[in-house]
Amino acid sequence: MKVDLTTRIKSLTLKNPITVASGTFGTTDEYAGYVDARKLGAIITKTITVKARAGNPMPRICETSSGMLNAIGLQNKGLEDFIEHKIPYFKKLGVPLIVSIAGESAEEFGKLAKTFDGMKDVVKALEVNLSCPNVEAAGVGGMKKQERIADAVKAVRGQTNLLAFAKISPELGDVLEIAGKVLAQGMDGISLINTLRGMAVDLRTRSSRIAKDFGGLSGPAIKPVALRYVYQVKKEFQVPVIASGGISNAQDALEFLIVGADLLAIGTANFVEPQATLQILKGIEDFCKKEKIRGLDDLRGSYEPAGEKGEGCNR
Amino acid sequence: MKVDLTTRIKSLTLKNPITVASGTFGTTDEYAGYVDARKLGAIITKTITVKARAGNPMPRICETSSGMLNAIGLQNKGLEDFIEHKIPYFKKLGVPLIVSIAGESAEEFGKLAKTFDGMKDVVKALEVNLSCPNVEAAGVGGMKKQERIADAVKAVRGQTNLLAFAKISPELGDVLEIAGKVLAQGMDGISLINTLRGMAVDLRTRSSRIAKDFGGLSGPAIKPVALRYVYQVKKEFQVPVIASGGISNAQDALEFLIVGADLLAIGTANFVEPQATLQILKGIEDFCKKEKIRGLDDLRGSYEPAGEKGEGCNR
Amino acid sequence: MKTKKYDEEALLLENKKVNGKYFKLAFRSQNLCKKIKPGQFLHVRVNQGQDPYLRRPFSYFRVSPGRVEILYEVLGRGTSILSGKKKGDALKVMGPLGNAFTEKLGKKKRILVAGGVGVPPLVFLAEQYPTEYLLIGTKSKAELLPKSELKKVRAKVLCTTEDGSYGTKGRVTLLLEKILKDQHPEEFFIQTCGPKPMMEAVITLARKYGVDGEASWDESMACGVGACLGCMVKTKDGLKRACADGPVFQFKDLKL
């Protein structure tokens, strides 16, 4: 029996729902020795900024229980280099490309959007990374954050009709509230949940195990939280959702599909299993065969809510 | 060399910083076969409500990566039963008791506070559980939540001068903002981080693995997030903090002490290692000996901030 | 005064496959073998470290001085990791936990109805106390205990397999009903452990024929000692903890 993994997101049709989470799959061919990237439904790039960024000092990563902290700092060679050296590679590869963008200002968001709007042959969608310096700069408080998010999103929408996903994390504030706003401002979908802010201390030095006090927590540890937000956003808004957060095997991936995720972005798992993406893809296919599921759309969003049993409180 | 583990919290002096997280150590002597509870610095009770609560339907728990989800639903026999059957046990035991309380209304919070105010011989402090039906009832939105938190806290403060800790979780909103408010309303300290809301799906039934859609995520998985909030609250307000969130060994405990935690509440770890509390206590003592730390106050809050290196963004 | 509890790092003596699905694990302990009653269980840390994070509960299968045996089916992650442990490995085990099956039944004749992972405690019981019938229901021959593990049982052992690959084809409750119908139900006392649907069917039959009995009501567990309230069972006097108030409950007390 053949399983139809085709995944449709508005105008965009992908051969399967497996993609890679921004910043976890290199800039071009780092995983070429392990994965035939052409088998992926789409590729999400490391976040691109207008100017090159050196990122944070070392150490930038440390391991935690079922996960890791990272404070890379959006290191990237900037827009020009990306267009000159990376775009041609992806054009040749022929996999639908989703470019992750972040600006230090609304203008930069606009500029990035405008630039990629002119590359629709390669770039099929944008992931607007709102967990970025502009929004998260130290001392940017609640209200101000909301403003900047709105400005960034408007700036992007003003410059392109490319499919655009806002990537938000619970660290930005109330996820449902923010999702509602950015969708109202024209975003086509939401990407969840990026990382949770966490910390780890070295007993010897009595300081952070990475060069910043905090890092982004990723990996299986955050999966239950990611799954919950994906479900909530899907339920509330019925818009396309790119899910990332601890997806490390077919079981995880299937859980995200069942609560409605459209795209599954494999992140930290790539570091542990370079072939995680394809292993998960195969696992999904095998499950569908076993369960006689002809097409993913029969599985996606098939979650059975628990209903209002019990006395409310979840603790 | 003798290490002085004495922990002072305002008027309260405890022989060590180790306590148990609410709801993870039974109602009285469940762990008596494994732990001599008199060795603990303090005991925090399961949350007590005015009326008895049956809690949530089964299943209530499931395992996740380095943690578990729980939806117990504050099952407890209510205030009267607690006073009649539990208080005498703790009076006999002679360990400083911190009673966790939750109301379905501000009035109930007040009633609970008033009642325990009259038992200062046994009850040394209150932990005001704000992650509770009253505050978290389905459909209670952001603003309304803040109001109810304020009302609950005021009601408590109005009825007792007992040392009172507000137990808040990131699920309630902006932790620093809420902490600031409840402290302004007279709380003596903060208890962090309770659990993060999470979800797990059973592929067979396509519904939640517990009887509610969401459960509280606890265990090592959330430790980096807990550590970060404890550090932030401590840094911002310099008030007493009860830390809970994945503390499972001496390394974890020491990290929380270094960022400033006053009390270390061991939770889920008790389920895995019934003697976790005493093992951690010993581990802290051994570390202090090795490092020639005479008193915990020399260690507590000794964290070396990373400073503003790098380019800001933590992703 | 509660019976003394232990949490030990026990040395694994053997861990071998006994059939298509089950492993028998034996470990050394001077304490965990003392005053054990069938129906009680152990809470086992199947791995060092945090994967899996929680312990797993397993019934006592057999005890002898200094030696404890459990019998387990590889169902998921924890049990498959456990099945990889080798002789000489150390295993953290706490117990003895929970209540036990009624041992002395007076004039009543004992019928044991076992299914799936409920077989071990009932075999333990049948080896220790006079038993009229031991009824075992499994999916197929693959899950059936080898004769060698049953030879100490002094009872009529009858088996059913759902696929008919061994013994009677169908559900174990077929055998039970036949016995209750053909003989004097009031002379029997039923003790059962296994999948919930099976136990529910058994209890329904028991009520139909007016037979008393008790069931070991297994729920997934976290603490195993009554502290987390994660393993509740509905009884006529409210919710009870399977780990601390059970796992064995009287039919007449269970609210299904």
Next chain:
Amino acid sequence: MKTKKYDEEALLLENKKVNGKYFKLAFRSQNLCKKIKPGQFLHVRVNQGQDPYLRRPFSYFRVSPGRVEILYEVLGRGTSILSGKKKGDALKVMGPLGNAFTEKLGKKKRILVAGGVGVPPLVFLAEQYPTEYLLIGTKSKAELLPKSELKKVRAKVLCTTEDGSYGTKGRVTLLLEKILKDQHPEEFFIQTCGPKPMMEAVITLARKYGVDGEASWDESMACGVGACLGCMVKTKDGLKRACADGPVFQFKDLKL
């Protein structure tokens, strides 16, 4: 065209303690032993499941057809779990990763300066290519490799221990400076791997005496293939990835 990469479930052939601190682990692989250069490394999943979660990088220590050896010090959780693996266990290993030490040095004489976990790749190098000196610095005799592991090395092997329990007392840079002072520095080429403070001291000496060289600059790693940007090294042409652009960097390129 990149050299072919592999990610295999390799069979563990041996894993034995070679001294107070180090274990030698050998596994079978038909692929991971091909065209290996000293300085390259493997990324090893030390355990099944998620504890620990990330892989751990280890230098190639020795290769022969179908067989690969690594030599590791038990430093923390991952390496202690690895030290518990037994012959016959399976281990997920990916590689070969990273660049390598320069093999042919023309007229220059090779001085290897090794410390701590930097010893294995340099012993590998000294076994393969003519080497004048192999200088090894350790804390004490306990970390020193047994003679048996050094017998294939064709070079003058000089050791220092910080506590003087073997060889010269003090830091390995003492020996290096003596050699550079007494002989013609310009004739030498230094290759070093070990703790950062040691390598920094070595580079400082090299600059002082105008000697060229290269260092294997180890950073904690996540992906090991250049994808995560977690292992950056400061060089005069900006940040480079230890795992993909390194781990071996020329002294003159490193910005300390």
